[in-house]
Amino acid sequence: MLRVAVIGSGPSGVYTAQSLVEQEAVPDIEVYVLDRLPCPYGLVRYGVAPDHEKIKSLQNNLRTVLEHPRVHxxxxxxxxxxxxxxxxxxxIFHAVVFCVGAATDRHLGIPGEELPGSHPATEFVAWxxxxxxxPAEGFTLGARSAVVIGVGNVAVDVARMLSRGAAELATTDMPQGALGALADSCVEDVWMVGRRGPxxxxxxxxxxxxxxxxxxxQVRVRPxxxxxxxxYRDPAELPAPLRRNVEVxxxxxxxxVAMAAGVGRLRRIHLRFFLRPAELLGDEATGVRAVRFERTVPDGRGGVTGTGEFEDIEGQLVLRSVGYRGLPQPGLPFDESTGTVPHAGGRVMRDEAPYPGVYVAGWIKRGPTGVIGTxxxxxxxxxxxxxxxxxxxxxRMPAGDPAAALERAGQRPVPWRGWxxxxxxxAEWGRGLGxxxxKLPDWEGLLTAARSVMVGR
Structure with a gap:
């Protein structure tokens, strides 16, 4: 029996496990999907917005794989x-496949980036x-104006969560603390800003x-x-997805869009383009108060160049969403320029030769590109x-039972029944709240629930 460890239980890890156990050429394969969290599904559970129930339902497909008799x-x-x-x-294993994703945000590299009130967008998403x-303290959302730097899907998710009413989110699995904070939110203006064009x-x-x-x-766009x-004037030559964006x-x-009558607090989403962040304004005592942007223009080569003209956009909350980057994995080679592990078709390359029995898949292999299906x-x-x-x-003949071997290595694994x-x-917590x-939002709650069925195992 070939025993494989897959590190990470998000889509790339689960699809790797599926590809291994459902093929017929090597029938004697057993896959152990390991995750740092006691919960599976990776970014499908912890990255997809709670109101995107259709995408979140992908958990059902991943679940089928994780319940396969030769997947643990x-x-x-x-x-x-x-x-x-x-x-x-x-x-412990014949082979190890790292499917750990791109675990950190890219930085803007501008003055004031670390001021109070400035956060990576992924921190807001995690909350x-x-x-x-x-962060245990979460977000109080006392800001009147919020600036989201970036124009990708994460930025859109964040802008939507800041603008959506709490009543609409009560039917989702959003944690109670975040739901309450959104209900009390003072945010009226959300600015989503990109350095290039639509x-x-x-x-x-x-x-x-x-x-x-x-x-x-109301969504506001400046013609x-x-x-x-x-x-913009003639998007016919653009790929279809980009052309549709421009048309919208x-x-x-x-x-x-006309403002609907009879609603509570009115909110505005401002979509801005050709503005490059130059500095976050504020101080350590009071936090960020605005973002200074430099106006840009197309440079004719697909990029932009600065004009030397600046505009300040008010924002007491700044969420930075300018991309992701992989982190070095202990024991693995790492390419700092791409934030990925060097590989050849998934085989990790060390000193220009394959590292026996060590592989990569997902973003740590190819960088933060594509969608879930990629x-x-x-x-x-x-x-x-x-x-x-x-x-x-x-x-090679690996050690005995993997769970026992991991425990000897200082780990306390949570098996499927713990999940x-x-x-x-x-489900019980939600029923009590009507x-x-x-979701349980903390380690203590998750591990207490998991270990309630693991006593004496």
Missing amino acids: FLGNVEVGARGVSLEELRK YSAHPDA SQAKFTTKELRELGSLPGT EELALDPA LRGWAERP NRPCAKETAAALLADAAGLAR LAIEAAE RGTV
């Missing part, structure tokens, strides 16, 4: 400097998604259109900024490489 989920397993090392894993590593924005049209359907919210984009923005610019062919490629190496890998206990606790399932 073990959560609460730390891999790396503070946990089990790669060399220890190689003694409203009940990630147990989210034809280069990274959001999808479906996500963009959702902003125009929020009750009590003069859109007109700076060479593709043109519609908003030419026919402003992980499937990426995982298949890595699985194919591992299967081609299977005969050589099987010559099922967390699910049951979240809602549906509500």
